[in-house]
Amino acid sequence: MPHAIRLHQHGGPEVLSWETIDLPAPAPGEATVRHGAVGLNYIDVYHRTGLYPLALPSGIGMEGAGVVEAVGEGVSELRVGDRVAYAGGPLGAYADVRNIPAHRLLKLPDSIPFETGAAMMLQGLTAAYLLRKTYRVQPGDAVLIQAAAGGVGLIACQWARALGATVIGTVGSPAKAELARAHGCHHVINYSTENFAQRVREITNGEGVAVVYDGVGKDTFAGSLDSLRPMGMMVSFGNASGPVPPLDLILLSQKGSLFITRPTLMNYTAKREDLVALGSELFDVVVAGQVKIEVNQSYALKDAAQAHRDLEARKTTGSTILLP
Structure with a gap:
């Protein structure tokens, strides 16, 4: 059975609950993604504590990378077996496998491992919109x-x-x-x-x-x-x-x-064409070696609470991933 981290109340890292879940077939417009790795980000702390309140119970986590296992009706851009990565809503990345709207998924270049893909999407797309859109660095x-x-x-x-x-x-x-x-x-x-x-x-x-x-x-x-x-x-x-x-x-x-x-990433990537354009710029600089993604910490997904403790204590550097 698949597992996921769930929130039933806001609070400290101890509220992160590792649970067995039921996963239905993907709905129209959705894809099922089995994660190779999941990203950890500070916004996850905001969601957990309630600084950014959630309707509870809720999943948590905003980015991941993996393989498409199934697609719902009407999905034409993706096929079973495609390598993909994503950042942004809906929440629920802290899971072995999940359903997600297909239009939020980007095809991950073969030269970028899942661990790197999961670590780079939210932070990398954030850097992309900051440097190329919010203020275009010259x-x-x-x-x-x-x-x-x-x-x-x-x-x-x-x-x-x-x-x-x-x-x-x-x-x-x-x-x-x-x-x-x-x-x-x-x-x-x-x-x-x-x-x-x-x-x-x-x-x-x-x-x-x-x-x-x-x-x-x-x-x-x-x-x-x-x-x-x-x-x-x-x-x-x-x-x-x-x-x-x-x-x-x-x-x-x-x-x-x-x-x-x-600004927020969600506004800058609300349109599919903007998401694809920013993702393309990010993938290009990573593949070219101009930007190297530092995955300096990894935790088992079930140990997400400890990852949150270390993140809040500023014990981490670079990117952190959770491994299903």
Whole structure:
């Protein structure tokens, strides 16, 4: 019988329940995917705790990679045996096998293993929309990437460098600083020992950066604004340290007519053609070796609770996968 992690209440990692499930045949428009690997992401923590409330009981998990085992009526783009990967809703990736709308699936190139595919989709597509859509990085831009040694950070740093940007990354430890340097950062700032906004000004000769990509949230938000050049773009795409407090918009004018946005992957990939285009760009840079996906931790899927504990304790670097 297939198994999945289920949520019956919001709370700590202990609410993640490993259960036997019944899986029906795929409905019209769906495909059945047997996972080779499942991705772990910080948004999973938000779903588990209720920061992003779910209708309970619920599955959890937003990305995976595997093989199509069956297709429902009306599915024409996929066949049984296709290698696929996905990121985004509906939730339920923490499972051996699942049904999912076929239009959310992308064919995974043969040269990309399932472990890499599962680790790269949510973080990689996030980096793709951040760098290519939200603020389109240009050669010569100076960019600041908060949490540069995290999953999105390591991908975004490599990709931004490949695009010709000067990449400044922040980290919380010397070990993570070395990791960031090895993955595209020209300059690394340890925000636990340095004033990162001040260092950004020094690195950019007082100008500031064109864009800040900030997935940390509360702890770095004010400094991120202070790191921008006039008319720079503040991209707040996550809140690992807690939600950003309310903002007085007059600050944006006082600090140089700044722009600010709080984007989500779901909006940028709502249309099938946009998902396919971003996925193609991601696969291209990975296959070309311009972006290397660091799968630094793996856990058995049934041990997802421990994976969540380690993620929240910031004991992980790069990407983490769960293995059915």
